[in-house]
Amino acid sequence: MAAPVLVTSALPYANGSIHLGHVLEYIQTDILVRFLKMTGQDAVYMCADDTHGTPIEVNAWRAGVTPEEYIAPYYVEHQRDFADFSIACDCFYTTNSPENQHHSEYIFERLREQGHIVTRPVTQYYCEQDGRFLPDRFIRGTCPHCKAAEQYGDVCEACGTTYSPTDLSDAHCVLCGATPVMRESVHYFFTISAYEDFLRDWMGTPGRVQPEVRRFLETWINEGLRDWDVSRDGPYFGFKIPGEDNKYFYVWLDAPVGYIATTQKFCGDTGRDFDAYWHNPEATIYHVVGKDITYFHALYWPAMLHGAGYTLPRKVLVHGFLTVNGEKMSKTRGTFITARTYLDHLDPQYLRYYYAAKLNGRVDDLDLNLEEFVHRVDAELVNKIANLVSRVVPFVNRHFEGRLGRLDDNVKPLVNDVRARLPRVRESYERMEFNRAVQEIVAIAEIGNKNFQDAAPWELVKQNPPAAQAVCTFAVNCCRTVAALIKPVLPQYAADVEAILHVEPLLFDDAARFDLEEHEIGAFTRLIERVDARQINAMVEASKENLDAAPARPAAPVEALEPEIDLDAFSRVDLRVATVLQAETVEGADRLLRLRVDIGNEQRTIFAGIRQSYAPGDLLGKQVIVVANLQPRNMRFGVSEGMLLAAGPDGTDVVVAEFAQPRQPGQRIR
């Protein structure tokens, strides 16, 4: 038997629900695996929940449960979402497993034996109140570059500058508000630079990664591969580093190992040979990942596998992000749609079809345009593909008691035409250019429709029933061909057609047969409904509601109070009533709105980091509170002449302070 194929998609993080962006990747992977299986390859799809790391540890702590308790419901939820989208993992496991611990430790030890793990002290912020080192995302302070307040420890969302948390002038702990101290800790580093030649060779082999990805990776290598910190101090949720009391593997060390661990679990459950996958240079391993995690999968991961003697990936397939209606998914616009919200309103087959029709195998972002979605599903899937079955099957049942005749010689050219297209479909699937495959399949459905139209069996049946029967026979064969070809994308549709036509489960090669003759077909059943546009709207509305209802965010600990000040100190802060005259987005800044406000005797321009919570129109005419005597601040996009008062834990959930009754602009607030 040929060497096995193993395909993975990136592991969903077990601290939240999956959304349609995740689903894009899983559907893409699922289509590939189904195609491989249909063409007789011994392929499996492995996936798992990614369960470790600081965010889950902290969220569990905030929720007052253990990390294991915290991740458990997501494990159930994710599997249900997968199943309901017909995403058929052969095994869906978890990184919080003994198998994963074993392989993580094994890889670590092998790398250490070879001298590619070194230790080095690292000085970083430590919160004495919480008793923990603070990752960059758990520190906030004022950006050293543009002086924007309340920025994360690694990047300023106002000006985009990246820096180290120690560059923040007033760093404080996100969890408790306390000022952290510097503390030293010894960390383990993976000296990946030792693998530079190996990596150049690996990714230099054609087909490993898409060309644009390779260029991207080469710039990393050319800049010099830096040692990778693979340890974290406790408290942490993960695997302890052997021989250490309070140090753990960084989540990115054990997450991809989950691919291996899941395979181990799968082999244990099914009696398959684990080594045939992970200790077999003939095995084909594909990783499907989003472009944000390219470097983990195409640099660290192959190096780790190589160092520890596991099978190397044959291909890392990188895809872009999902946008909705041309824009980044947005909670306020209702385009941040979870898998479940979609399923509550629409048929999963629509999305599988739409994604397939747009996936081109490149790293481009894919846009889910909801109007196009409706149109494309109706015009192609329903009107062309399903309608062919709908027009011929009831016809055969009505006029010929469900029996097919024989194919007429005059359809030979059409059969040849269809057969000539099959290699292109196959090749498009192999290259992950599902859009071309779908295009070709629709064209084949059109051939079936056109012949049926031109031959007009509804007329022919009056004079020459056998001739009409032959026309129908060809159309039914087209139905089978189309169903076989679209089966990786629409397994449910294909199964329904198989049932109607009374044929065995279709394989890819069945598409070429055209030998369904003198055969009795079954009754017609509806295959797929047209998209109900109202359901689209309902889904978008529900996505907005989810946001409002989202109680999920556990109450953040209340920030510590600032030192006491006297009245004089307060009165030096000049707060004024201001009316918002203009509000607009700032090009190049995701978080900022540029506001023009009236503060009585003058107007001011203020940049406020509230774009994620407010659309410009939301603020027009509103009366807000402005710090009017704040030193003007030079920002990348202009000068900000004041500051807006608002409350919120971060930039995505901010409420601007307003007045319950109208006030005159310029009035002072005391």
Added chain:
RNA sequence: GGCGGUGUAGCUCAGCUGGUCAGAGCAUGCGGCUCAUAUCCGCAGUGUCCGGGGUUCAAGUCCCUGCACCGCCA
């Protein structure tokens, strides 16, 4: 700020190593059919191939530059 990607008809996109490459589908308009629980089939127009330079006998296709959008920066 550095790096990378993208920019082709109203929309979604094909156009590989430069020479019928200015295309397809949808949308639009017109015509035909009625088997279709999902309407299909045919015909027709539309484009400074993002702007500006350059290389070449020849450039969406190569080079430089500008602009816009997207992403990455361990």
